[in-house]
Amino acid sequence: MSDQRTLSTMATSPVRRRAFLGGAAALGVAGLGGAGLFAGTGTAQPASAAAAIPDADQDALDLLQRMLRFDTQNHGQGAKTRKHAEMLREVWERAGVPVEVIDTPQPDNVHLIARIPGTGTAKPLLILGHSDVVPVERENWDVDPFAAEVRDGEIYGRGALDMKGANSATISALLRHLAEGATFDRDIIVLTDCDEEAGSFGSSWLAKNHWDKLDAGAVLTEGGWFLAQDDKTTPMLITATRQDKVYFNLDLTADGTATHSSKPMPDSAVVALSRGVAELGEWQAPVHLTTVTREYFAALADASDDRRFRQAIRLMLKAHSQNALERAAAVMVKRSSYSYLHSALLRTTHAFVIEDAGYKENVIPSSAHVRVNCRAIPGGQKPRDFLAQVRQMMKKRGITVELAVSEGMEEAETLDQLDKTWATPAADVDTDLFEALTASASTTYPDAAFAPALFEAGTSLAPWREKGIPGYGVYPYVIDNEQLVAMHGNNERIYVEALQQGSDFMYGVFKRFLK
Template sequence: MSTPTDSPEPVSRRTFLHRTGAGAVLLAGGALAGGTAAAAPAAARGTVPARGIAPADLDPLALLKKMLAFDTQNHGDGGITRPHAEMLKGVWESAGVPAEIVPTPKKDNVHLIARIKGTGSAAPLLLLGHSDVVPVERDKWSVDPFAGVVKDGEVYGRGSLDMKGANAAFVTALLRHVKEGARFDRDIIVLTDCDEESGPYGSGWLAEHHWDKIDAGMVLTEGGWFLAQKDRETPMLITVTRQDKVYFNLDLVADGTATHSSKPSPGSAVATLSRAVAAIDTWLAPVALTPVTREYFGALAKATDDGAFRRALELMLSARSQAARERAAALVVKRSSYPWLHRALLRTTHAFVIEDAGYKENVIPSTATLRLNCRGIPGGQRPRDFVAQLRERLHGRDVTVKVAGEAGESEEDVLKRLDAKSAAPPSSIDSPLYSAVRAAAGKTYPDAVFAPALFEAGTSLSPWTSRGVPGYGVYPYVLDNDQLITMHGTDERIGVAALQQGTEFMYRLFDAFRVR
C-alpha cells in the first residue's frame, strides 16, 4: 500500500533532494521443508527453482513464506519483481492455470497475469495484488525481514500485511477451487503488479499498454480492515473499502541567509522551518463526515462491546454543530483501540515525510524544505481548502506552502485535478462482488458486523474505477492495532490463525461465482 498511480508521483529521498536542491511449501497440518532464513538470499536472487510446486497442497502460510523470501523492495523507482513472478508463475502452471509475465521498460520489474477461464457469461473478476514492498530499516527489525519468521503465532516479514499476505490468501483460496474442479461463471484474472509503492510502470502503465489483458467488470484489491474487539482477538468489524482517500503532496519552504557556520543566525532557514513544523505538528484539520464514513462509524458503534467507545461514536454521529462534532471525535480517537486509523478516517491528514536542508557542515544553508504527504476525504474538505487553511495557519512564519504536482502543472491545474478526485463517487454497493464479500463475511465471521468503508490510504484501482469499473478492497485477516501500525514500518506481521481464517473467507467469496 499504497500510492495511487495517477496521483502526483511519490519521490524517493534521492529524487526529492535533487528536485528541491516449492522448496518452501507447507502442507496443511504438515511441516516446512526448506524456506529457512538461509534460503532467503538465494530466493531473493531468483535461484530457487520455481517449478515442482504442488498447488493442491499449498497452505497460505507456506505460500506467504515463499513470497516473503523474495526481496522486492521499491525505493521509489520500482523494485525487482521477476524472481517473485517466476515463482508464482510456477505455482499457477502447476495447477494448470496459464500465467504470463509482462515485462516493463525497467529490467526485471514485471507484472504477472494469471487467468482462470470461466463460462464467459459475465465480465471478468480481477484480483489485484502488488508484489513490491516498501524498503526496510534492517537494523530496527527483531528478525530477518525476508525470512518469513513465525514467532508467537505471528508471521513476520516485509509485505506480510501489505500485501503479500493478502496475495497468499487470494491465490490459495482460488487454487482450492481449481483443485475441486470448479467452473466459474466468468474469467477470474489475478494480476500481481509492480510499482504500486511508486514507480512509472504500475497498473496505470499496464492499462495503457495492455488493457486487453486486464479488462474486467469488477476488481478486488487491498483495503478494508478486519478489526478485533478490545481483547485483540475476537472479530468485531469486517469492512470492504469502496473508496480511497485523495493523495497529494505539499512542500514547506523556508529561506534564510547563507553564511559561514561560525556565525549562526536565529533567522536561519532551518530554524524558521522548524518553528513552522512545530506550529502544525499537533494541528488537526476539521472533522468531515461523509455518507461513507458515517455508515462506517455507525457500524463500528454497533460492533464494539466497549460501552464508552459506543457512546462516543453515537455522540459524534448525532452532533449538530462542528464544535460538538470535534469534541466527540477527539473522544472517539481517545477511546478507540485503533486510534491512528480512526483519526485518519475523520479528516484530511498531513504527515512529515522528507526533509532537505544543507549540503556542507561549515555552511548555514539558504533554504530548507519539508515535504508533507496529505490524504483528503472524498466528499469532505477539498484539498484546495485544506491548503488555504494551512497557509492561514502558517501566515507570518516566513514559510511558503507549495502544492507539488507533475512536471509542467500549475498549482491551479493540480487543485482542479484534486477537486475532481475529491468529487468522484465511491464504488457501488450494488454489484455481485460487493454481495459476495458481504456474504463471505457473514459466513466466516458470523458474530462480527459488516460495513463498507473508506480506505485511509491509496491503491492501484484508478485505471479501472476511472473507467466506471467498481473496485473494492480487503485485507483478509483480523488485526489488532499493534499489527496494523507495522504496515510500512518495523516488524511488519500478521497472525497465522487470522491468515488461515482469512483464506477461508476468500474461498467463500469465490464460491459465489462457481457454476452449480
C-alpha cells in the first residue's frame, strides 16, 4: 500500500541535522504593507491583496507573550478564555480575516474561529489549537507563570509549550503570508478552542453544534515533538504524529475497618492501598511495537549521534521474542535522553494522579482510593487486557480495580468504545497536508531526520477522526528533555529561537497551499 511504501522510504532515507542556534534562513519576509484583505461573510472570497498587518502580529514571540499573559487555567470545569479570544479576534481583524467568537453554555468559556478565504480548489484545512492551560503551582515556579518572561534565551509561561507556543507559531506564519498578499488554494480555518484540558464544551461540543464551521479535508493540531540532540539545541528528529494513544482511567480502592485513630488496626485501608500503589509503581506493562512506532524508532536510530543508543534501538527492532524485546527496550530507554517519552511509546502507561482517603484526623477511614490515568497504544495491548492484568495483580491485596465510566454507562459498553478507538487506524501519510509537513521539515531543518509518530498523549481530534478526516500533530519548535518534562509541570518554557524557527516551519507548511 502507498502508506507503507512512504513510511519505508522515510525510515531508510532520513534527512540529516544541524543546529538551530545560529539560525536557519527564514522562508519568508514579514512586515510588508499593502491594501486590506477582503473579509467577506457568507460565501468566502479569496484574498487578492496584501494586508497592512502590524509587524508585532507577525512576530511569534510578541504574539506568544500576549497569549501567555492571559490566565486561562482550567481546573477541571473549563476555563475563562474570552479575553484571550478577544485579543486574537483583534489580531485577525487587523489582517482582514473573518472571525467569530462562539459562546458556550459556560460563561466566558469561548471558542474562536478565524477563516482565511481561499480559492476553494480543495476542502478547507483546519488548524486546531486550544487556549486553555492546566493549573499552576505558583510557589514552585522561578518566574511569574503569566508574565511571559524571557530568561537566558527561553520564554517562560504556562502554555509556552502546550500549546500557546504552537498557536503563536502557526498564526504568525499565516499572517506573514497574508502580509505578502498570499492567496491559498483552499480556506484555512484556525480554531482556537476551549476545554481541551477538561470540561464539557470542547471540540466535541463545538462539532455537534457547529459542524458547518469546522468541516475540513484535514486537520493539524498539537502532537509531534521536534527533539534535540544531547546538546539540547541541535535538531535531531522532527516528527508529525498521525495517531494518539487511547485514554482511560482506573480507580483502585482498598477497604478496612473504620475506627478511632487511638486504636490502629492491621487492616488499614491506607496501608493496603499504599502497598498496592508501590507494587504497581514498580511494574511496567509489556512492550508492544506497532508499524507506527517501529518507523519512529528506526528514524530515531538514524538521527541520533549516540552510537550506543542507535545500537540499542536496532537491537530492539530486531528482537524475535518478548523477553529479548523487553531487555533491548530497557537498554534503549536507559540510553535515551528522552527516557520517559520513549518508555511511554513502548507500552500502556499508568500514572497515579489523584489519591484520597479519610476526612478527620482522629478517624481511621474505611476506604482509600487512587485514580490511575492510563494510555494504551493503538494496535498494542488492549485496554481490556491491561485492566485484567492489573486486576489480577491487585486481587491478592484485596484491592478492587474499576474502569472509570461516564454517567449512565456500564463497564462493558465503555470497553467496547475503547476497543473501537484502539482499532482506529493511523492517519494516512499519503495526503497533501502530510506531504507539506514533510517538505517543510526538509527545508527548515535540513540536517534533521523526519518521521511520522505516535503521540503519547491525547488531542481534540476525535470529532474529525470519527468522520474519517485525517488529523496530524506537531509542536513546531525544537525542545530538550528538561523542557519536555516541564510540560504540565513547573517552569514551562521553550527556546525563543526555536519558536521563531517553528514559525518558519509553519510558514513553509502553508506555502504548499498557495494558489
